Amino acid sequence: xxxxxxxxxxxxxxxxxxxxxxxxxxxxxxxxxxxxxxxxxxxxxxxxxxxxxxxxxxxxxxxxxxxxxxxxxxxxxxxxxxxxxxxxxxxxxxxxxxxxxxxxxxxxxxxxxxxxxxxxxxxxxxxxxxxxxxxxxxxxxxxxxxxxxxxxxxxxxxxxxxxxxxxxxxxxxxxxxxxxxxxxxxxxxxxxxxxxxxxxxxxxxxxxxxxxxxxxxxxxxxxxxxxxxxxxxxxxxxxxxxxxxxxxxxxxxxxxxxxxxxxxxxxxxxxxxxxxxxxxxxxxxxxxxxxxxxxxxxxxxxxxxxxxxxxxxxxxxxxxxxxxxxxxxxxxxxxxxxxxxxxxxxxxxxxxxxxxxxxxxxxxxxxxxxxxxxxxxxx
Amino acid sequence: xxxxxxxxxxxxxxxxxxxxxxxxxxxxxxxxxxxxxxxxxxxxxxxxxxxxxxxxxxxxxxxxxxxxxxxxxxxxxxxxxxxxxxxxxxxxxxxxxxxxxxxxxxxxxxxxxxxxxxxxxxxxxxxxxxxxxxxxxxxxxxxxxxxxxxxxxxxxxxxxxxxxxxxxxxxxxxxxxxxxxxxxxxxxxxxxxxxxxxxxxxxxxxxxxxxxxxxxxxxxxxxxxxxxxxxxxxxxxxxxxxxxxxxxxxxxxxxxxxxxxxxxxxxx
Numbered sequence: 001x002x003x004x005x006x007x008x009x010x011x012x013x014x015x016x017x018x019x020x021x022x023x024x025x026x027x028x029x030x031x032x033x034x035x036x037x038x039x040x041x042x043x044x045x046x047x048x049x050x051x052x053x054x055x056x057x058x059x060x061x062x063x064x065x066x067x068x069x070x071x072x073x074x075x076x077x078x079x080x081x082x083x084x085x086x087x088x089x090x091x092x093x094x095x096x097x098x099x100x101x102x103x104x105x106x107x108x109x110x111x112x113x114x115x116x117x118x119x120x121x122x123x124x125x126x127x128x129x130x131x132x133x134x135x136x137x138x139x140x141x142x143x144x145x146x147x148x149x150x151x152x153x154x155x156x157x158x159x160x161x162x163x164x165x166x167x168x169x170x171x172x173x174x175x176x177x178x179x180x181x182x183x184x185x186x187x188x189x190x191x192x193x194x195x196x197x198x199x200x201x202x203x204x205x206x207x208x209x210x211x212x213x214x215x216x217x218x219x220x221x222x223x224x225x226x227x228x229x230x231x232x233x234x235x236x237x238x239x240x241x242x243x244x245x246x247x248x249x250x251x252x253x254x255x256x257x258x259x260x261x262x263x264x265x266x267x268x269x270x271x272x273x274x275x276x277x278x279x280x281x282x283x284x285x286x287x288x289x290x291x292x293x294x295x296x297x298x299x300x301x302x303x304x305x306x307x308x309x310x311x312x313x314x315x316x317x318x319x320x321x322x323x324x325x326x327x328x329x330x331x332x333x334x335x336x337x338x339x340x341x342x343x344x345x346x347x348x349x350x351x352x353x354x355x356x357x358x359x360x361x362x363x364x365x366x367x368x369x370x371x372x373x374x375x376x377x378x379x
Numbered sequence: 380x381x382x383x384x385x386x387x388x389x390x391x392x393x394x395x396x397x398x399x400x401x402x403x404x405x406x407x408x409x410x411x412x413x414x415x416x417x418x419x420x421x422x423x424x425x426x427x428x429x430x431x432x433x434x435x436x437x438x439x440x441x442x443x444x445x446x447x448x449x450x451x452x453x454x455x456x457x458x459x460x461x462x463x464x465x466x467x468x469x470x471x472x473x474x475x476x477x478x479x480x481x482x483x484x485x486x487x488x489x490x491x492x493x494x495x496x497x498x499x500x501x502x503x504x505x506x507x508x509x510x511x512x513x514x515x516x517x518x519x520x521x522x523x524x525x526x527x528x529x530x531x532x533x534x535x536x537x538x539x540x541x542x543x544x545x546x547x548x549x550x551x552x553x554x555x556x557x558x559x560x561x562x563x564x565x566x567x568x569x570x571x572x573x574x575x576x577x578x579x580x581x582x583x584x585x586x587x588x589x590x591x592x593x594x595x596x597x598x599x600x601x602x603x604x605x606x607x608x609x610x611x612x613x614x615x616x617x618x619x620x621x622x623x624x625x626x627x628x629x630x631x632x633x634x635x636x637x638x639x640x641x642x643x644x645x646x647x
Contacts, residue, residue, distance in 0.1 A: 032544060036497045064545040066498065069505050100576050104509055110518035111508035342526060346480045
């Protein structure tokens with residue numbers, strides 16, 4: 001069978017013309033690359049109402065399934081208008097192709113008709129939201145149970161995996177966390193310096209930098225960095241293990257993925273994030289101190305002695321105290337999103353993104369709630 | 380069994396192709412020719428470079444030496460993405476389907492039509508529906524995502540995508556691997572039907588001895604970097620080469636052959 005598809009073999013463009021009122025003459029190359037104009041012409045064709053209609057196909061030089069579909073559609077349309085249609089003059093292989101299309105016409109129309117209904121789509125969205133919420137609860141419950149099990153017999157915890165996670169998510173995050181909070185300290189001090197100089201209250205730079213960093217900014221920056229660095233890695237790692245059926249393999253050995261993968265990471269983060277926060281505090285304040293000395297003539301000794309009286313211990317404790325909660329949020333969201341991955345590769349990307357967005361979102365919500373509650377209690 | 384209707388026009392000519400991955404030599408001076416209208420299989424043990432050869436023919440890899448001509452053009456041209464007219468003359472079905480997971484099945488099948496033709500959306504929808512019907516998928520499958528389909532259905536969908544442009548040449552990478560015997564046999568029939576209906580030349584990489592006996596016109600057996608033998612299954616089964624004998628006369632090979640000759644005589 002010869003099915004020209006290419007420019008080299010492209011013949012005359014496809015065309016249809018009425019001759020003598022009752023004969024439709026089809027000519028040219030009816031292939032997917034050339035049949036477009038004819039399809040548009042046929043769609044606006046004025047069919048004679050009733051009577052005999054002849055499709056003259058001997059002029060068709062090439063026909064592929066695309067062309068056959070167009071021709072079949074025209075025949076069907078004419079039949080629908082009450083014409084008695086005959087198709088004549090087709091080359092034998094073209095006739096075979098037309099036959100192929102007509103044999104599969106009903107199945108084809110069934111495919112075209114199959115569209116998801118609006119209500120079904122809405123239902124599935126609602127069902128998805130509910131099931132996702134329940135899955136989340138189940139996951140939290142499972143992790144809590146695994147945690148209790150480990151508390152009762154600490155030998156069950158994968159210490160090696162936890163320590164590895166501590167290194168990857170804690171120690172390796174030191175440079176970037178340090179650099180960023182140092183720069184944030186510098187930025188806050190610069191911005192404050194402008195204002196404070198106007199009032200001649202240079203020494204208050206200590207209060208500004210100290211309280212804001214220790215209480216809010218350092219824990220938040222550390223948490224956001226860890227969410228981006230480690231939360232996403234948890235989701236991608238667990239998700240890939242799920243796609244490659246490694247999680248199922250673990251389950252067949254009677255091992256719990258929660259105990260094996262979630263708990264060590266969560267505990268490692270709970271240890272690492274407060275430590276990172278303290279480290280971030282130190283570097284952030286140091287950054288502020290440099291600018292204070294440089295821009296506001298507040299010497300290091302003056303800064304530090306003021307720091308002792310102005311910044312109460314509770315600010316530091318509140319900041320560091322929030323960190324373990326941030327850590328739990330980040331680890332849970334990251335691992336949960338990993339377990340939610342079902343399909344293939346694009347799911348891994350989607351859930352990794354979601355893990356970062358959701359954990360940062362939840363961290364900030366939690367932080368805001370803390371601020372409100374602590375304000376009530378005058379802390 | 381297919382009636383060989385090939386003309387003597389070569390559509391693929393692989394000549395003196397050598398392939399190396401670092402120090403590993405995969406092919407040495409491999410040459411073979413595929414004629415228009417035949418079902419040609421590349422067979423051989425695991426790791427003998429079957430899929431690599433296929434990837435070289437379709438231009439995804441460049442051989443270290445030698446040349447491959449595909450439909451009269453050098454297959455290296457395919458590495459330029461604008462080699463459009465050549466790209467639309469062949470279809471490839473990858474081993475695991477390689478369906479785009481972010482698209483529904485119908486959207487997957489429509490990709491080549493959308494990219495290579497200027498047909499209206501309605502006509503594209505109809506052609507896609509025809510091709511999905513041709514490969515025997517149920518009507519509600521078009522709106523599903525690949526992850527919602529079973530392995531066999533995914534394979535069919537990938538086949539629908541490979542034939543959507545009515546290619547002259549169809550490449551199948553292990554089309555029946557991992558399918559149950561019934562579905563695998565159905566898939567073989569499907570390939571034969573499509574070949575007959577659409578006038579395809581089919582090149583497949585396969586291990587499936589049943590497929591080799593049932594639908595393949597000629598086979599090239601690769602091994603140790605060379606083409607160990609090439610010919611019809613009957614010719615190869617009668618070959619004296621020990622490597623070929625091992626391949627076709629293992630317990631499974633004999634069973635497939637018996638099965639085939641039994642069926643053939645039954646049919647006569």
